Amino acid sequence: LSHYIKNILGGLEGSVSLLRMGIDASDDSMMNEAWDTLDKNQKRLSSLMLDLLNLAKEDSIDLGMCDFCDVISEAVELVRPSAREHGIEIDFDSRGALEEPLLAEIDSRGIHRVILNLLRNAVDAVIERHHGTDQGRVSVEIKAENNGATLILTTVDNGHGIPPEQFDRIFEMFHTTKGDRGTGLGLAVSKRIIETHRGTLSVSSQVGVGTTFSVRLPTRHLDTSTSIINITDL
Ligand SMILES: Nc1ncnc2c1ncn2[C@@H]1O[C@H](COP(=O)(O)OP(=O)(O)O)[C@@H](O)[C@H]1O
Ligand SMILES: [Mg+2]
Incomplete structure (x- = not known):
């Protein structure tokens, strides 16, 4: 799991710097590439967090x-x-x-x-x-x-x-x-x-x-x- 999390964090960090570079250089393709990586990793992160939240809950449900x-x-x-x-x-x-x-x-x-x-x-x-x-x-x-x-x-x-x-x-x-x-x-x-x-x-x-x-x-x-x-x- 720690590798999985580190991969996500690395992806987020990399895409944020790439986005900065893309903006500075007004380079659309760089910005698009950064956005794709950002999007993919934020989805993985939110999915992971939802699973973890569900596991951390008491045995209770909201019926x-x-x-x-x-x-x-x-x-x-x-x-x-x-x-x-x-x-x-x-x-x-x-x-x-x-x-x-x-x-x-x-x-x-x-x-x-x-x-x-x-x-x-x-x-x-x-x-x-x-x-x-x-x-x-x-x-x-x-x-x-x-x-x-x-x-x-x-x-x-x-x-x-x-x-x-x-x-x-x-x-x-x-x-x-x-x-x-x-x-x-x-x-x-x-x-x-x-x-x-x-x-x-x-x-x-x-x-x-x-x-x-x-x-x-x-x-x-x-x-x-x-x-x-x-x-x-x-
Ligand atoms: N539909 C499936 N077909 C084959 N293997 C499966 C299937 N669903 C689950 N597995 C096996 O069960 C494991 C655990 O699944 P899961 O708890 O969802 O973790 P993850 O998807 O992150 O590996 C998977 O790594 C896979 O080996
Ligand atoms: Mg799975």
Whole structure:
């Protein structure tokens, strides 16, 4: 993680000096290059900070009623442009066979974070395996069970897959196979957010075939017992 942070800080520092030079020399291409690096690194930094903030929170969530489909759509649309840059389409049929909104009592920002992390991992795995081809696939599916009392979200990719002996380790904090490009926080924070909702996050995967992550979430938290309390914005 320290390498990852140092990379970001180095990128920010470098782009700020480059921007200064570009401005002094009225050099548009230098300014544009500086802006690209600045943009990329501020996104990485804010994503890292959000994961860290989520990990630093007590086991508490800010529950509110919302349409689960909207939360997923927002996250999908955020990841879509960078996936497209690598020739990857994210399939998500926001309504599918559903006619009614999928109302759920969830911490929408937390669940948004989970979906982003799952999608970014799927895209990373697909890029690594299908780099430079158009064979990469990522899809998101949702369904309801138990008369709407449980929502199930699955992300499916045909990336490089995960060997079974790593199934437990991937949820550990700081476990990453991406070297300096990974933080190893995404799945740890996601699992924690889901479990605070009293849901489950599980994985099934086959090396060379792909990976599926499944989130099961209860849609109601009628018994607001002690472990679930509302906290104000961080
Ligand atoms: N969809 C996936 N396909 C293959 N490997 C995955 C997938 N999602 C997660 N992993 C593995 O789990 C590890 C931990 O993921 P994560 O906690 O998000 O950290 P990071 O993405 O920073 O490495 C990844 O480094 C990768 O090895
Ligand atoms: Mg990740």
